[in-house]
Amino acid sequence: MWDNHQALRGLANALRLAALAMLLYAGGFWLVHSPLFPVRSIYIQGALKRVTPVQLKYIAEHELAGTFFTLDIDKTRAAFQKLPWVRDAQVRRRWPDALFITVEEHVALARWGENGLIDTNGEWFDAASDQNLPVLIGSAGSEKTLATALPKIQQALSRSGLSAVQVEMSARGAWRVELSNEIRLELGRDDVEARARRFAEYWKGNLAALPYKIEYVDMRYPNGFAVRMPDYKGTPAHKTKP
Known part of the structure; x- marks a missing residue:
């Protein structure tokens, strides 16, 4: 090999290239880590x-x-x-x-029970807020479902002049809403928005005029609803058909 001048030249060129590469690497490493390039x-x-x-x-x-x-x-x-x-x-x-x-x-939409907040993307986050926010209650993993449903329920109730201060979804998927006038609204598992909308219509037309304190309104009946009025001297539950 030592008599092969062509091979020796090739080896020398390879060594020069390796040395140049090492020099460039060292220079690049120094450049990248040099305190001469701070974030100002x-x-x-x-x-x-x-x-x-x-x-x-x-x-x-x-x-x-x-x-x-x-x-x-x-x-x-x-x-x-x-x-x-x-x-x-x-x-x-x-x-x-x-x-x-x-x-x-995050843009806060509601409180998640007594622990943290839910934003408009349905994501839970831990922060303090002095905002007057409705409360969502549900099992772990249901945050997005509740966050998506809340504005729809509020819109469905808008005609009544009332708003939801607490929305709860049970593990079985049943919905319960506490209203701003402290009435509890039972909406069941199906047609939740339609039932909330139907309540709003009956509230403006009939329920708001009743001379009794209303504890809850059960909208799970297909052709009517049940009203619980503790002060009513008749039957415990007053069932009404539209």
Whole structure:
């Protein structure tokens, strides 16, 4: 081999290429990790109502680590998502030293029992709120179903002038609604919106005029409804046909 000049030239070229590659790698490694390329500017974007500048500043100062090149985008995104009202955060670099972070907040729709909130996407999140929100009650995994149904039930009740302050779905899929005037509305498992709409019509036409305190209205009857009035001196339950 040592007498083969062509092979020796090939070996020398290969060694030179390897040395050049190692030099480029070392230079690139130094460039990427060099403190000469810090993140100097952080820009926060998004319609923020609940997330405060103090919270964002704390995350920026205590959770972000690395240079412009080495900063971990996924970890940075996760750091901002730790904030209670942050639903999502998108992070992107902009040369030479800027970081742009777009923050999406949760929009609270209701309270989830006594533990946390439900947003308009049907997602549970743990945050404090002083808003006057209806309460949703259901089994684990039913959050989205209840969140989807709530606006429809509210719309169905709108003609009555009443609103739902609590909506509950049992493990068997039966719906119960507590109204703003403290009446309990039993809607059963089927045709929930139609039954709520039917109640609204009867409320404006008949029920609101009754001179008794109404405890609950049961709309599960196909051709009528039952009304529980504790002050009524007749039968315990007053059944009415339209």
